[in-house]
Amino acid sequence: MPNEKRPPFAENVTADDVAIAAGVSRWTVNRAFRKDASISPKSLQKVMVAAERLGYLPDLRAASLASDRSNLVALLIDDFANPHKLVMMERLTRILRREGWDVLLVNTLDRDDAGHALLNASQRRVDAVILIGIQFDDDVLETALQARRFRKLIVFARSSENPNTISIAVDDVGAMTELARYVHQRGYRRPLFLAGPQSHSAHLLRKETFLEYWGKHFSFQPESVTVPAYDPALAATIAMETLSRRGPSDLPDVIVCENDALAMGATDVIRHKLGLEIPKDIAITGFDDVPQADNPNYRLTTYRQPLTEMVEYLVKVLADPEERDLNRLFTGRLIPRHSA
Amino acid sequence: MPNEKRPPFAENVTADDVAIAAGVSRWTVNRAFRKDASISPKSLQKVMVAAERLGYLPDLRAASLASDRSNLVALLIDDFANPHKLVMMERLTRILRREGWDVLLVNTLDRDDAGHALLNASQRRVDAVILIGIQFDDDVLETALQARRFRKLIVFARSSENPNTISIAVDDVGAMTELARYVHQRGYRRPLFLAGPQSHSAHLLRKETFLEYWGKHFSFQPESVTVPAYDPALAATIAMETLSRRGPSDLPDVIVCENDALAMGATDVIRHKLGLEIPKDIAITGFDDVPQADNPNYRLTTYRQPLTEMVEYLVKVLADPEERDLNRLFTGRLIPRHSA
DNA sequence: ATTTTTCTTGCTCGCGCGAGCAAATGTGGA
DNA sequence: TCCACATTTGCTCGCGCGAGCAAGAAAAAT
Known part of the structure; x- marks a missing residue:
């Protein structure tokens, strides 16, 4: 019936x-x-x-218990103000599900919490942990690897030299060199670097690369300012402070930002608070090519990470039980728009 | 040792x-x-x-198997272009985790896929399924309830009359009435309604409420236009088509949008494509109060959902095993800004 | 028709834990 | 000291499935 x-x-x-x-x-x-x-x-x-x-x-719980494979990966993410996170989550969850993986989403509040989140994931016996965020520095990774069993630890969109860790990221050095060269060739000469949260061990190489490039070509290191989160609103506050501290004649002619979230905040300040024009008065570059970068308010010159390609690689790595220690870099593409 | x-x-x-x-x-x-x-x-x-x-x-798998409680909820989300989804996910994952729930994130591609996603979740024996999205209409819910066991089916940020379903949402009728009255009192007389994806059974009551309000007070129903996704870029395209079809004298004086995602798209078109001023030439209202609504490019007059309150209520409902059929409405707050 | 090979089916045992009861231990009062 | 009672501990059994093997059935080869 x-x-x-x-x-x-x-x-x-x-x-x-x-x-x-x-x-x-x-x-x-x-x-x-x-x-x-x-x-x-x-x-x-x-x-x-x-x-x-x-x-x-x-019942997948029972199957997992009996077979010792859960078909579950934990996705640890921390930085929800950054619109790029939404893009990454969409891509990851879509492709992972297509390949038969379920995703445990864990919102890690801060660095301490990252440890707890890792323990949490281990209790579900996930097959892999994917880390996307700024809190996962070498200490956290080391602790995770030492104390608990994870089949795989994958650091996504950030490279890590840590042994027993898989990292899948864009080649920051190459990308930022390309951006620096672009800025250089467009004739900008007084750059300011707007950096994201810095930790001694878990940060991007973009700032160093840019500053070194500039030092090599012009024998001076541009100022750089740090924003403690990839949050456009926070970036706007910091950018405002920095720029208003300088005299009008002392303004940078370009602000090179570690990513689009920061660039968007800086753009808002320059246009709406300082009343200046982009790129005429100050130019801006970003990184990531979030959907909003193409928005008429920003038209951001930025660098696009090959996200789909990176995620496809990730699922390949997941499927291979031997793969657990590598550091794969991808090359993206400079997207010139109006902002620089 | x-x-x-x-x-x-x-x-x-x-x-x-x-x-x-x-x-x-x-x-x-x-x-x-x-x-x-x-x-x-x-x-x-x-x-x-x-x-x-x-x-x-x-091992939580074994504990769950033995105790028949998984402490897992599935979060089914579909509409990743909408920035409000990022806010909801952040709030939900943070508070759920605080209360000891783990979250299975499922990206449902389309309406068909929603059914598969539901089955997927049922195989993990989640204690509840939370649905956030436009695809979960009554048919999908009915199928889910008929064919499979879910302890709880929670429709979040959208109300549902479906029996055996818990819905937690903002009172769209009250909210949109307040918005309509605001628009009315500010003197706007030629509104256009920009609606989101419509399905006969799973949509918001905002459009109906607005049109009825206007019909009651002015004995004519304003035009309304439908955007097939809550995507700012798509909204921009549709808005552009609609507005350029009209003569300059026939433009609306206010565009009432079903949510901020649509409002942002419309704003971009009005300012950058049509070269008009907001709110002088055309005013705009949104809904949700996403973080970007406060951005200087938008300064959107909108309606803020009491998201934290709603999520706190959700975790309370989760904890109560008896609760499985209710329809709770929350009242938010009109946030007047510059756009209308 | 008989044997060999291949495929299919059933089964024992174990994955790691929890419910619920029985035994053991502890506590206090007369 | 002894007993009534409360607390703590150990145990049997079962949650639903998979690995891996042995028995059975079917197909292929002789």
Whole structure:
């Protein structure tokens, strides 16, 4: 009776129930739901009909317990003010799900909390942990690796030399060199670097690369200012302080930002608070190419990370049980727009 | 030897190991990790010392299997172009984690996929499913409730009359009435409504409310235009088409948007493509009060949902096993800014 | 028709933990 | 000291499934 109504919160139907209904053994039922298992088309059919009728689906907790593979990855993210995080989450969850991975999303509040979040994930016995954020410096990683078992620790969108850690990131040195050269060739000569949160061990190489490039070509190091979070509003505050401290004649002619979130904040300040024009009075560059970068308010010259390619690589790495220590860099593309 | 080095991917340490090390039974070890369990301070201490030394943490899969509570909720989200989703995810994951819930994030691509996502979640035996998105119309919900077991089905930020479904949302009728009255009192007389994706059963009441208000007061129904996704870029395209189809004298004096994502797209078009001023030539209102609404490029008059309050309510509902059918509406606050 | 090979099925055992009860231990009062 | 009672501990059994093997069935080869 396919139309038989079941109560909305029915008792658990298990493989045994289906087995009885289909006239096979429990193991045949479970085999029917595994793609690798050997099962005759006939009994597969019988099982599926019975399962459909009873509303049976295998319990992934039990499967995971028995097989020691959870098909679960934890995604630890910290920095929700940064619009790029939304893009990364979308891409990651979409592609991971396509490949059969479920995603445990963990919002890590601060550096201390990152440790707890890692423990949390380990209790779910996830097959891998993907870290996206600024809090995961070498200490946190080291602790994670020392004390707990993770099959894989993947640092995404940030490179890490840590052993036993997989990192998948854009080549910051190459990218920022390209950006610096662009800024240089466009004739800008008084740059200011707007950097994101810096920790001794977990930061991007963009600032160093830019400053070195400039030092090499002009024998002076531009000023750089640090914003303690990738938050456009916070970047606006810091940029305002910095720029208003300088006299009008002492303003930079370009602000090179560690990413788009900072660049957007800086843009807002320059246009709306200082009443200056971009790029005529001050130019701006960003990094990431978030969707808003193309917005008419910003038209940001920026650097696009090959996100899809990076995520596709990530799922490949996930599938390979041997792979657990590598540092893969990707090359993106400079996107020249109006802002510089 | 606390400093003894373990290999990074050690063998699984289980409660039995800790039991031997602590000189107690396995059950005492597990009790030590449950807050409700009765255990003497002495053996708790012994267990914790041994567990710490061995790096033991209970396996939540097994606990869940045995206790039939997973402490897991699935979060089904579809519409990643909408910046409000980032805010909701942040708030939800933060507060849920604080209350001991882990979150399975599922990116549902389209309406068909929503069904698969639901099945997926049911296989992990989540304690609740939280739906945030436009794809979860009554059909999808009905199917979910009919065919599969979910302890709770929670529709968030959208109200649902569906039985056996908990919905937590802002009172769209009240909110939009307030907005309409505001627009009315500010003297606008030629409104255009910019609506989001409409389905017969799963949409917001904002459009109907606004149109009815206007019909009641002015005996004509303003035009309304539908954008098929809450995507600023798409909204910009549609707004551009609509506005350029009209003659300059026939332009609306205010565009009332179903949410901020649409309002931002419309704003961009009006200012940058049409070269008009906001609010002088055309005013704009939004809904949600996303962080960008306060940005100098938008200064959007909008309606703020009491998101934290709503999420706090959600975790309360989660904790109560009896609660599984209610429709709770919250009242937010009109945020007048520059755009209208 | 018989044997060999291949495929399919059933089964034992274990994954790590919790519910719930029984035994053991502890506490206090008469 | 002894007993009634409360607290703590250990234990049996089961949650639902998978690995891996052995038995059975089917297909292929002789």
